[in-house]
Amino acid sequence: MHEYIEQRDAPRNGWKLANWDAYASTVNTDDPPDAAHITIDNRLGAAVSLxxxxxxxxxxxxV
Structure with a gap:
């Protein structure tokens, strides 16, 4: 996620990058949402391409 946000280079993400530990602590990646969803691995070098x-x-x- 850090790589993606860093490469996207959007001005609105400056705080996230400068305060990564604080930001990342608010993101829950362990529990999927209750609603139907799809997880996409957008990391550089992901096993399956985007x-x-x-x-x-x-x-x-x-289908």
């Missing part, structure tokens, strides 16, 4: 994850997700949604 394009392939998107293709798989769309296939599931459209």
């Amino acid at each position: 394009a392939d994850q998107t293709r798989r997700t769309l296939t599931k949604l459209l």
Whole structure:
């Protein structure tokens, strides 16, 4: 997540990057949301490319 936010280089994310530990402590990645959702791994070097994850997700949604 840090890599993605850093590479995105959006001005609104300056605080997050400067205060990463404080920001990251507010993000719950252990418990999935109660609602239906899809988890996408957008890390650099993810085992499955973002394009392939998107293709798989769309296939599931459209079937």
